[in-house]
Amino acid sequence: MTAISLREIRKSYGSLQVIHDIDIEIESGEFLVLVGPSGCGKSTLLRMIAGLEDISGGRLEIGGKMVNALPPSQRDIAMVFQDYALYPHMSVLENMAFGLKMRGTDEAVIQQRVAQAADILRIQPFLDRRPAQLSGGQRQRVAMGRAIVREPSAFLFDEPLSNLDAALRVEMRLEIAKLHNRMKATTVYVTHDQVEAMTLADRIVVLNAGRVEQIGPPLELYHRPASLFVARFIGSPTMNTFSAELVTHGEKVKVRLKDRAIMLENEAAQQLRAGAATLGIRPEDLVVCSPEEAWFGGRLAVAERLGSQTYGYLETGNARMLTVEFPRDTAISVGDLIHVRPNIDAVHVFEEASGRRLN
Numbered sequence: 001m002t003a004i005s006l007r008e009i010r011k012s013y014g015s016l017q018v019i020h021d022i023d024i025e026i027e028s029g030e031f032l033v034l035v036g037p038s039g040c041g042k043s044t045l046l047r048m049i050a051g052l053e054d055i056s057g058g059r060l061e062i063g064g065k066m067v068n069a070l071p072p073s074q075r076d077i078a079m080v081f082q083d084y085a086l087y088p089h090m091s092v093l094e095n096m097a098f099g100l101k102m103r104g105t106d107e108a109v110i111q112q113r114v115a116q117a118a119d120i121l122r123i124q125p126f127l128d129r130r131p132a133q134l135s136g137g138q139r140q141r142v143a144m145g146r147a148i149v150r151e152p153s154a155f156l157f158d159e160p161l162s163n164l165d166a167a168l169r170v171e172m173r174l175e176i177a178k179l180h181n182r183m184k185a186t187t188v189y190v191t192h193d194q195v196e197a198m199t200l201a202d203r204i205v206v207l208n209a210g211r212v213e214q215i216g217p218p219l220e221l222y223h224r225p226a227s228l229f230v231a232r233f234i235g236s237p238t239m240n241t242f243s244a245e246l247v248t249h250g251e252k253v254k255v256r257l258k259d260r261a262i263m264l265e266n267e268a269a270q271q272l273r274a275g276a277a278t279l280g281i282r283p284e285d286l287v288v289c290s291p292e293e294a295w296f297g298g299r300l301a302v303a304e305r306l307g308s309q310t311y312g313y314l315e316t317g318n319a320r321m322l323t324v325e326f327p328r329d330t331a332i333s334v335g336d337l338i339h340v341r342p343n344i345d346a347v348h349v350f351e352e353a354s355g356r357r358l359n
Helices: 042-050 092-102 107-121 136-148 166-183 194-200 218-223 228-233 267-271
Strands: 002-013 016-027 031-035 057-062 077-080 154-158 186-190 203-208 211-216 240-249 252-257 260-264 275-281 286-288 296-305 310-315 321-326 337-342 348-351
Touching (some): 016 042, 031 194, 042 057, 042 186, 092 136, 107 136, 166 194, 211 218, 228 240, 228 275, 252 275, 296 321
Parallel strands (some): 031 186
Antiparallel strands (some): 002 016, 203 211
């Protein structure tokens, strides 16, 4: 069942349109993550769902009911903000109970819900403390608890972990995943962190300049990006890309890079014309080989040893840096000459002009 429906949603500030005809159907219990570069409109879109930003055009439905003109308090959603938004003069218990008290909820129900949320989030020892006496991770748990006690139809998260240090982000990411698995609540989550997006999402929406580039499960976006923008945005380190050439041979099309070529044989290829293309290869899809087999070669400029894996950055000329993933114990040193070839089955080909995927 669809929990939240966005149909041709638009947002303008005067003559400047920042959200362009967005269509997204969010299923009940789904964890949907919005990602994209700064300024792409992901937080604006989330605030439109919450009712904190007016909708310039289109139709927004929550639970099958149009809510375009409804205030936030009547949309049956709860939002967790980046800066926690806790009342500094209230205790943790008072912060979590405040929204229910404003709604006139029975005191016994309030106490039950607060106790249950505190147990889920492991913040029972802090109920009498004020926010200033808590760590960043504890404050974020309180903000999440305040949302949980309302038992809304959907949760909205606006970059909730961006103020935490690296270790706390990992811990809180796991807490959010466990919370979602336990509650099965519809969740819309905004982040700029790819690890958060890839590990939390059932589906990811990639936004670019207020438009949807692609929607799909995390691994689908990683392995089959629909556009060059998605290919470059999803994945860290980013995909290696190279300028190539489309060459037509009757009904067949080749993608040529220097003296190497890849044949495109799908139906879409038959509609293509000769012209420029971009070839993409992820770092893990490059294999060290002999000079005779090599597509690329270069001197190792930097080696990043991360424990579980090693990334090498090769200087290949023309100021181009090539990223290669090596097994973690590979013996490489700065200055080594390294030759690599791609796994042909994992090469991505994009049309230069439109950026759309061709293979």
